[in-house]
Amino acid sequence: METQIWAEPYKIKMVELIKMTSKADRIKAIQEAGNNTFLLRSEDVYIDLLTDSGVGAMSDRQWAGLMMGDEAYAGSRNFYHLRDTVEEYYSYRYMVPCHQGRGAENILSKILISEGDYVPGNMYFTTTRLHQELAGATFVDVIIDEAHDASSEHPFKGNVDFDKLNALLDEVGADKIPYICIATCVNMAGGQPISMENLKQLRQWCDLHGIMFVHDMTRVAENAHFIQQREEGYRDKSVREIVYEICDLTDAATMSAKKDAMVNIGGFLAMNDEKFYEKACGLVVVYEGLHTYGGMAGRDMEALAIGITESVQDDHIFARVGQVQYLGRKLRDAGVPIVNPIGGHAVFLDAAKMLPHIPQEHFPAQALAAALYVESGVRSMERGIVSAGRDKITGENHKPSLELVRLTIPRRVYTQAHMDVTAAAVLSLMAQRDQIRGLRFEYEPEMLRFFQARFEKLV
Numbered sequence: 001m002e003t004q005i006w007a008e009p010y011k012i013k014m015v016e017l018i019k020m021t022s023k024a025d026r027i028k029a030i031q032e033a034g035n036n037t038f039l040l041r042s043e044d045v046y047i048d049l050l051t052d053s054g055v056g057a058m059s060d061r062q063w064a065g066l067m068m069g070d071e072a073y074a075g076s077r078n079f080y081h082l083r084d085t086v087e088e089y090y091s092y093r094y095m096v097p098c099h100q101g102r103g104a105e106n107i108l109s110k111i112l113i114s115e116g117d118y119v120p121g122n123m124y125f126t127t128t129r130l131h132q133e134l135a136g137a138t139f140v141d142v143i144i145d146e147a148h149d150a151s152s153e154h155p156f157k158g159n160v161d162f163d164k165l166n167a168l169l170d171e172v173g174a175d176k177i178p179y180i181c182i183a184t185c186v187n188m189a190g191g192q193p194i195s196m197e198n199l200k201q202l203r204q205w206c207d208l209h210g211i212m213f214v215h216d217m218t219r220v221a222e223n224a225h226f227i228q229q230r231e232e233g234y235r236d237k238s239v240r241e242i243v244y245e246i247c248d249l250t251d252a253a254t255m256s257a258k259k260d261a262m263v264n265i266g267g268f269l270a271m272n273d274e275k276f277y278e279k280a281c282g283l284v285v286v287y288e289g290l291h292t293y294g295g296m297a298g299r300d301m302e303a304l305a306i307g308i309t310e311s312v313q314d315d316h317i318f319a320r321v322g323q324v325q326y327l328g329r330k331l332r333d334a335g336v337p338i339v340n341p342i343g344g345h346a347v348f349l350d351a352a353k354m355l356p357h358i359p360q361e362h363f364p365a366q367a368l369a370a371a372l373y374v375e376s377g378v379r380s381m382e383r384g385i386v387s388a389g390r391d392k393i394t395g396e397n398h399k400p401s402l403e404l405v406r407l408t409i410p411r412r413v414y415t416q417a418h419m420d421v422t423a424a425a426v427l428s429l430m431a432q433r434d435q436i437r438g439l440r441f442e443y444e445p446e447m448l449r450f451f452q453a454r455f456e457k458l459v
């Protein structure tokens with residue numbers, strides 16, 4: 001795969017104009033945004049690589065699907081289309097729509113977690129861990145050590161380390177572990193996949209100990225692509241088949257459909273157990289909406305059902321991941337320190353290596369993201385100590401070993417030329433990196449602080 005040529009399997013029918021701003025404009029904008037790229041106005045951004053969430057380009061079929069919205073309060077036909085598509089492509093028998101991934105995480109955590117429980121997972125994700133903690137659980141990271149090492153070339157950095165998992169089991173007992181939460185293509189590790197072999201072993205482990213297997217399937221298609229390319233025995237299987245096989249190994253799933261499935265808003269909680277579904281129906285009406293729309297409009301459910309079918313097409317995913325690899329290789333070949341192997345949805349700059357003069361408590365990745373914006377108008381996101389937040393008991397900062405800036409590629413949005421411009425911007429910043437200064441909090445929100453925090457530059 002690394003050497004094959006990729007090209008977009010679509011042509012462009014409509015465009016959205018973007019504008020380049022001056023450096024003076026951008027200095028003003030980032031100051032007003034408190035050095036937080038989340039607080040910039042989108043119209044002040046040239047190339048927006050903040051996230052791949054809700055920012056993909058829908059296809060003509062998805063847009064046509066919007067016109068087929070059945071906006072009945074109850075029993076919309078788009079709900080049934082979505083439900084059947086989820087079962088056909090992802091294997092899960094039941095599904096409640098949610099407004100987005102964290103809506104599903106909230107319901108899942110409230111149903112399954114009791115005060116004092118532990119939830120093991122293959123690295124934390126911000127919203128996922130927060131909902132686990134709010135429901136009374138402690139998250140325990142059981143990912144392999146290589147995932148915390150930006151330079152490790154392990155092909156499946158999303159794998160679970162069974163020594164860590166069994167150590168937790170021995171310490172707290174199966175009764176205190178309501179489920180394991182396994183993400184495909186682990187976001188915070190750099191978009192790194194988990195292998196099918198590891199997933200199969202986890203299934204056996206869950207059966208042995210009577211523990212539920214929950215799947216954060218936000219980027220399952222990208223994970224399936226890496227299994228196809230890297231794992232023995234999968235070369236001749238389609239991404240669609242591999243996606244189904246992954247889901248079929250698990251009991252339930254949370255989905256932020258804003259990523260893989262290329263819709264602007266939406267998600268769901270899916271499961272195989274009928275009793276669990278009944279409980280989810282009971283809570284979805286409290287937090288999201290009726291169980292047949294769960295916070296989504298009928299038209300959005302239609303676009304999602306169609307997006308799911310497009311997301312597992314081999315040529316789509318090959319070009320999508322191909323574009324990310326293209327940017328990553330360009331940067332790596334020019335000597336920029338990035339997370340290896342290059343991930344599925346983003347290229348992650350190693351801010352700790354790029355800015356060795358800024359200690360982690362002065363937020364090097366946050367400072368790098370702000371500087372990249374000022375340099376070029378390219379918007380990226382901090383994924384380091386700011387995102388990691390504070391320990392829920394001690395109140396101390398979590399100190400992740402990965403201090404990263406994420407250049408996240410939206411699906412079907414930007415061209416190869418945009419990737420070239422982005423690479424040039426990062427290289428130009430590399431040349432001036434010793435001038436970048438650290439930051440301190442001006443305002444620190446209590447929860448999910450990275451979204452709304454404000455920072456000032458250290459003198």
Ligand code: PM9
Pocket residue numbers: 050051052053100101102103125126127128183187216218256257258267
């Ligand atoms: N991920 C991302 O940019 C959205 C904003 S950052 C919190 O990567 C996983 C693996 C995600 C994810 C969101 C969610 C939550 C759950 N799991 O944003 O609520 O990457 O739809 O999904 C973001 P929602």
